[in-house]
Structure formats: structure tokens, C-alpha cells
Amino acid sequence: MDVLNHINRFREELISIRRDIHRHPEIGFEEERTSKLVADRLAHLGITVHTGIGKTGVVGVLQGKRPGTRMIGLRADMDALPMEEKTNLPFASVNPGRFHGCGHDGHTAILLGAAQYLAETRNFAGTAVFIFQPAEEGLGGARAMIGDGLFTRFPCDEIYGLHNSPSGMRNRVLLKAGPTMAGADFFDIHIQGRGSHAAKPEASRDPILIGSTMVQMLHSIVSRNIDPMKAAVVSITQIKAGTAYNIIPDDCTLCGTVRYLDRDVAEVIRQRIGALASGIEASFDVKVTVDLRNVFDVLINDADLIEDCSLAAADVVGPENVAMREEPVMGSEDFADMLRIKRGVYLHLGHAGTTPVHNSGYILDEDIIPVGASIFSRIIERRLAQ
Secondary structure: OHHHHHHHOOHHHHHHHHHHHHHOOOOOOOOHHHHHHHHHHHHHOOOEEEEEEOOOEEEEEEEOOEEEEEEEEEEEEOOOEOOOOOOOOOOOOOOOOOEOOOOHHHHHHHHHHHHHHHHHHOOOEEEEEEEEEOOOOOOOHHHHHHHOOHHHHOOOOEEEEEEEEOOOOOOOEEEOOEEEEOEEEEEEEEEEOEOEEOOOHHHOEOHHHHHHHHHHHHHHHHHHHOOOOOOEEEEEEEEEEOOOOOEEOOEEEEEEEEEEOOHHHHHHHHHHHHHHHHHHHHHHOOEEEEEEEEEEOOEEEOHHHHHHHHHHHHHHHOHHHEEEOOOOEOOOOOHHHHHOOOOEEEEEEEOOOOOOOOOOOOOOOOOHHHHHHHHHHHHHHHHOOO
């Protein structure tokens, strides 16, 4: 527990940083203030700083006190969500329609805590890379950083990330080897029909009726086209149409997401969406346009690194608080795109809160900040021991 004791010395400072970020949330690729705060903090710690990677991403580089050629990356996301906060916290968001409802402010503070500890001790051989990523919430921040040469400029041998989990089980660490979190596509399906007076529906090609038909057809894909032993989800989350009670509109748009743990399953779903759209066009004599885009890859943890990662976590929270997750989850995380290039592990750290993330009343349990920082630090010390 020496690492945790060390980091607890500046616990209140980390909490203060987290609350400052929470009070001034910024959504994806707009994290200018947050990026400056992170860069200034890293520079203050004597860490070499690189900014503007993936637009608002920040990378810090720190050499250990012993020579070594290996390089390990630690990653935290910085962006908030486009939603209102309803927590009544004294440091609640001052930016309307912006809220750290997923705890990325806490993740940023955790990585800054690890950076401070490692800068003060440097008890490792090689190089630690601190990756502060923008735009995790479906906007492609990981891909933007990779496209800007993240792993060309900083050729990490391994990378690690974590996410808070409001499970009510404080300091409970969960890991899983192999496919751990789902890949995801987002889609917009636009149906161009023909409007009319609502009293004359026969004069229309009613896009709402057609859209309703398509919703049912889309929801049949998983039940009728996918092997029941393979997990998949197709969810319609928005239906946009109409302006008045007495007008059948010209068009309707369906929006939603696809989730999967197998890339071949994803391809079947994509093909079926296209085929259904073509069938709707022919059946109703309308134009259907599909914009289907991959947003997250399947997150796959490296099985060979799980044990050492679990031991690093156990050094901090005790072996009784580290467990292997039996099943993957259908939520998504764009750290997956980094793991597709570099081997590594993504873990979940439980805390006392029970309100789920992406909820306007979500509150992060700040007690996990020094714990998460300690786990990150022990990963570096273990993986760069010699």
C-alpha cells in the first residue's frame, strides 16, 4: 500500500483538480480549457508535454530513473457529455448542456495523480507515456490521436486504461481477457416520402408509417439473422418527423446504434440494414438513404497481460477486491481502437455510487481517485521493473 499512501498525501489536490474540471465541462474536441490544465500540470511536474494530438489531446512523456527501452502508455479520456446536470453539487457544471456524466473528470484526475507519483519517484526502467484523449463519447477521439501519429511518435509496447463503475462496490476491480466491451455502429436512415394533408392520407407516401414498418423490420435482424449464441443489439433511439397535427410530413429519419462482440456479426447486420432499406424503397416507392458508420471497435484485452494487471491492482486494493468478469458488456469504449494496434488491458474500478453513468444525477465517488492513480502507477512499476 506504499503507493496509495504516497498518493494520498496529495489526494485533496487531485480532488480539487477534478472538481475544477467538473465545474467547466467541455464536450469532444472542444476540451481547450481542460487540455491546457492538463498540459500545465504535467509541465509543472517536470514531464515533457506534447499538445494538439487529435486536436485537443495531450501526451506526457516521463523517463524512469533506470535505463530501459520499453515504453508503457496510460490513457484517460477528458470529454464531457452534451446533457444537463441535476446533481446539486456545489461544484456543478456552469456550462449549460454540458456535464461530466460519465466521470471522465475523475479519469483525468486519476491519470494526473499517477503522473505526479511517477514523476516524484521514477521507480521504473524505461518510459511512461500519459495519454489524455479527447472526444471518447462517440466522436472518434482515439482514432484522431492515432491518425495524428500517436503510436508513431510514442511507440508504446503496451497500453492501459480504466473506467469508473458506479456499482456500489468501492475499490472492486473487474477485468476480463479477450472481448470485453462491444463494438458499435451508429446509423441514420432517412426516408423521403411524400407529404399531404392528414385528412387525405391516400395522397401521401406516409414516411411515418413506412418508418414504423422499418423499425419493426430492423428489430428482427438480431432475432432472425444472428446466431443466438452470439451477442448483438440493434436499437432505434430517435424518430424524427413532422411539424403539425394535421400534416403528414414529407420525410422521416430513424437513428440508432448497433452493438456486437464479433466483427463478422457486425458485417451481417450492416448488410441486412442495407437490404431492408432497399426492400422498403421498392415496396413503398420512396427513397431510403442509409448512413451507417462504425464508431467503436470491439474492445479486446490481451490475455497474456491480464494476470500482471490484476496483481498490480491487488497491490493497491487487495486480492479479495480483484475479480475476473465472466461476461462481456454491450457498452462501448473507444480505447478499443488503441487496443487494436497495441496490446493492453482495460479495467473497471468500482465505487460507492449507484446512479448509472450518462444519467443527469450521476455522482462520482472521489475516493477512487487516489486508488485509480495507484493502480496505474503499480502497472508502470511492475511492467517496467527492469
